[in-house]
Amino acid sequence: MIFCVEDDEGIRNLMIYALASAGFEAKGFEEGGGFLEALKSERPELVLLDIVLPGEDGISLLEKLRSHRQTADIPVIMATAKGTEYDKVLGLDLGADDYLAKPFGMMEMVSRVKAVLRRMAPRDGGKRLCVGQVEMDVAEHMVFVCGSRIELTLKEYELLHLFMAHPGMAFTRDQLLGQIWDTAYVGETRTVDVHIGTLRTKLGSSGELIKTVRGVGYRMEGKA
DSSP: OEEEEOSOHHHHHHHHHHHHHTTOOEEEESSHHHHHHHHTTOOOSEEEEESSOSSSOHHHHHHHHHHSTTTTTSOEEEEESOOOHHHHHHHHHTTOSEEEESSOOHHHHHHHHHHHHHHHSOOSTTOEEEETTEEEETTTTEEEETTEEEOOOHHHHHHHHHHHHSTTOOEEHHHHIIIIIOGGGTTOTHHHHHHHHHHHHHHGGGGGGEEEETTTEEEEOSOO
């Protein structure tokens, strides 16, 4: 199920139709209140979230999603008519997984939905990755530190998965943007630093395993 939060009825109906034509179930919401109420009884696979909404805006709704354990890892694609770099970077820094600038084509929207869902799907069967005291159950999409489970957003999980799958390998910020976000975001390296910072915090003392490589980017030290 895809939730579409869009105040323009025509665009909202078109989004739902395009998703249905691509084989997805979709529900539309005109504003944040109905969307938040629906989350109490149904968990969507992904949320398409407009920034400019009546009442509570999309940025505030995204912050609420990321701050609650039950919804923190739901993938979110932001959509807005605003074309400023600030809105784009702010959404990404708050944990959005992708970004659509209006006016966008329905084929592009469906393509981005599929791409985000592909990135979210487990790719290593029942494989477990271990580096230091950090353990990742790839099949169950769970992370443990010293035996205790921690909650990560999708992007934090994908960053950690990349580091743990390649311990000791240094990645530039542009490489991380290209692999974890989208090549369209190359150059907007601030969002990488923000996500690395929150990931280190959530890992606690094990956050020290993620090292800053001066003049390059980041790597995770330790043996797999």
